[in-house]
Amino acid sequence: MKMLLALTCCLAALLAGCAPGAASSTSLPDSGSPASVPAPASEAASTSEAPEWTDQAVAELFLSQEQNERRTVLACAAVPDGGEELVGVVLYAEPEHTDVRLAFLASDGTFQPMGLEATPADPSGLAYLGEGKFRLDILDENGEPSGQVITFRRDGVKTYFAVEPENDE
Incomplete structure (x- = not known):
């Protein structure tokens, strides 16, 4: 019985990790961090768009x-x-x-x-x-x-x- 209860808890924990709310909450820190891809790409684009004026x-x-x-x-x-x-x-x-x-x-x-x-x-x-x-x-x-x-x-x-x-x- 204890074995069945332990397996059920493990299965519930695994399923909870795949829930949509869990996935989006783990992506929030990545999108808000300074090392995220969009921020440097937009900075590079604005820098490269500024022509050198001659x-x-x-x-x-x-x-x-x-x-x-x-x-x-x-x-x-x-x-x-x-x-x-x-x-x-x-x-x-x-x-x-x-x-x-x-x-x-x-x-x-x-x-x-x-x-x-x-x-x-x-x-x-x-x-x-x-x-x-x-x-x-x-x-x-x-x-x-x-x-x-x-x-x-x-x-x-x-x-x-x-x-x-x-x-x-």
Whole structure:
């Protein structure tokens, strides 16, 4: 009799281990653990999706937008550190304007324009300095290149620009 009771208890324990509730409870710790497969796979996907921004990639993104097809790209500079959530800046001209403009470009192709009432030097010397600052050579009143530092900064939904002569230190 004791043998039959022991076998019944063993059989009941084995059947309880196969119950649906038991199986799902053993899988909970695996799905919530940091070592689970979905979390690293999604992190790897987001890392691999972020392109390395080059000057050429910035120009292509700018020109891929329909409204920019008529604009002439004069120069561009990538923002490799993503400063101020930018991927690059594009110096461009429009057929109907005499001034040139800078487009501070986000990764989705949208941009914040800034008009310059100046003639860029050729070459323009457009370069990213870091922390939302760019360098650009424009022609002064004597037709000589003059270095300018342009700062782009966001504060919430507001955008600020500052243009200052480059310090020749």
